[in-house]
Structure formats: C-alpha cells, structure tokens
Amino acid sequence: SLVTVLPKIVKKQFFQRNCASTLAFIESSKDGSVSRSSLSLLAAAQKLSNPITAVITGSQAEKTAQALKSSYACNNLEKVVIFEDPKLDTCLPEELTPLFVKLLKNNDYSHFVVSNSSVGKSVLPRVGALLDVQPVCEVTVIKDPKTFVRPIYAGNIISTIECPAEKKLLSIRASAFTPIMEGSMESVAIEKGTDIPPSDLDVIWVKTLLTKSERPELTSAENVVTGGRALKDKKTFEELLSPLADVLHAAMGATRASVDNGLCDNSLQIGQTGKVVAPNLYIAVGVSGAVQHLAGMKDSKVIVAINNDPDAPIFNVADYGLQGDLYKIVPELTEKLRR
Ligand code: FAD
Secondary structure, eight states: OOHHHHHHHHHHHHHHOOOOOEEEEOOOOSSSBBBBBHHHHHHHHTHHHHHHHOOSTTTTTTHHHHHHHHOOOTTTTTEEEEEEGGTTTTTHHHHHHHHHHHHHHHOOEEEEEEESHHHHHHHHHHHHHHHHHHHHHOOEEETTEEEEEEEETTTTTTEEEOOOSSSSEEEEOOSOOOOOOOOOTTTTTEOOOOOOOSSSSOOOOOOOOOOSSOOOGGGGGGGEEOOGGGGOOOHHHHHHHHHHHHHHEEEEEOOOHHHHHHSOOOBBBBBBTTTOOOOOOOESSSOOOOOHHHHHTTOOSSEEESSSSSTTTTHHHHHHEEESHHHHHHHHHHHHHHH
C-alpha cells in the first residue's frame, strides 16, 4: 500500500541526497557466529540513518555473513562484503588496517564504525593516522550523524562533541547499545571482496594463548561477580567467588589490585584499563570503588556492594550495600540464593 511504500521512497531519496553511507566492521566469534559486540555495533550504526555496508574478514567470513543475514534484522544494512583470507584470522591490526584504509579511500563512506573490542581499539587509531582523521572513541550515544556522546576522564565527564570530519571514524561502546533483534534479511547481498593489500609492517603472529572458561563472556554477561583486593589470594578468590558466580550463572570480574596481586587472570579486569561491563546485576565483593574501577562498571543496572568499610566509595554507586565481613556474607548469600 501507499502507506508502506511511501516511507521507503522518502528514505531512499534522503539517502541519495545525503550521499552518506556507513562501513561497519563485524567480528566473528570463535564458532563463526556474529560477535555480540558487533550486534550492538549494528544497533548503533542504524542510528546514523545511512545505508550500511558490513565488512567481515577471515576464513569464517562467509559463515558469519550468512549467520548475520539469516538470523538478525538490521535496518539499512544493504550488503556484506567478505574477505575470506585465513591470514586475517588473527585480526592483527597491521593486517586489517591497510584493507580498511583502502576501502575507505576507494569508496564514499561517510562513517566507519568498529566496536570497542580489543581488535576495534587497535585498528581505529591506525586507520585514523593513515587517513589523517581524529577518531571518536567509546561513543555511547549517537545524537545525529555528526554529534556523539562519549565519556572522558575515566567516565567522570560525559562530553557531547560535533565531528566535522568528512569521514567519521567511530568506536562504539558495545554495552551502551542493545544488540539488534533476531530476524532475517532476505534482500542483503553478500559480496566477495578481493585484492587484500599486504601488511605494510613486518609483523608475524607467533601464537595465541586463550583463557578457557565455562563462564559467560565478561562483557556480555547478564550477571557479574567481581572480587577486589580483600580476597587475599588466588585460592580464596576462586573458592569464595566461584560458588556465588555459579548460582547466578555469572561471569567473574576483578579489580586491577586483584589482578596485580595475582589473585586472578588479567582477562577479568574491569575498569578504565580493563573491560567495560553493564550487566543487569553487578556484585562487588571487597572492592573499594576507585574511580578507575567505576569507569568500567557504573552503568550496571543493579549494583550490590559488600564491604566492611561504611565509607567505601563503592557504596555511593551501589543500589544495595551490605556492610560487613565478606568472608561471612558471601557464603551466606550463596547458600540463600542456592535455596
Ligand atoms: P582496595 O582499594 O584495596 O579495596 C579493597 C576493599 O576491600 C576496601 O574498600 C576494604 O574496605 C574492603 N575490605 C577489606 N577486607 C574486607 C572484608 N573482610 N570484608 C569486606 N570488605 C573488605 N582499578 C581497576 O579496578 N580497574 C582499572 O581498570 C584500573 N585502572 C587504573 C588506571 C590507572 C591509570 C590507575 C592509576 C589506577 C587504576 N586502577 C584500576 C586502580 C585503582 O585506582 C584502585 O587501586 C583499584 O581499583 C583498587 O582495587 P580494590 O578495590 O580491589 O582494592
């Protein structure tokens, strides 16, 4: 009917007049599905109201592209370009950067968006330097195609900036955008890209050391249990927090003090120099609440703090505070939740 056709015509005319378009770098998970942070990235890209081209790299690119097309719904996604080369599996920024620079130079993309994953974070500054464009990092709100909100000074100031660059380079804070919904996109074309430019730096991938865990992935977990320095040693950290994390099907997190003191692996670190999380439930156990830690978790929906110091700054951001000895409270809480 005219009612459904008209908005499409208007939208198309707007795109043609606007000439704006977005290139979105989509990352594959280990099993070839679309990474969760990329689903949030596409949700953010939709807000730019441009036609979107997704680019997927590595030997699983075709599988990821098919998964995206058949399992999700993203407004404005027009095509997916895949570069199926196993040399891109390691996601070395030195290999990916020349490819993205070439795509951005040879096409009229007005926006290039990546998620704030470790790959996105290492690629974007390199692309920015080679194109002589200042990237806008950790975007949490897209107000319009040139106005973005991002935290600065470890999240103590929220700045709104207008970006005048012709090509806008953005990294998106995945936890700030709800992932795109499930669905399917029949009309999306999948194209094979060719002529991957060689790396201009002599870098060789030596090996991959992955931390194996049965727990949910920290940055996308619904619940997170975080242990601070008060946990004393590795054994205590594991024995006290694991049962609590198990009953809540939670991911485990840590402060930098816990990591530096060898209580856990550094992949668990949350904060300014660690991961940024925004789960439904965040339980901070023996965590003081330093600004650098808050920068990585204060957007959590419900924050529970367990600390014996009533003046600990974590209580300023907590929805529920349990003041007392964590060695008594945590086992009790775990037992009650289990029941
Ligand atoms: P502490 O500050 O030592 O707090 C331990 C808490 O446990 C205290 O509040 C204490 O009251 C409580 N406690 C002790 N015993 C008990 C008990 N029996 N029962 C209950 N409570 C108890 N930190 C991060 O976490 N992430 C970052 O990314 C990060 N980046 C940083 C970047 C820079 C540039 C700098 C300078 C620092 C950074 N830090 C970061 C470090 C940060 O400043 C803090 O030092 C750190 O977060 C403190 O960790 P914590 O809360 O585990 O330890």
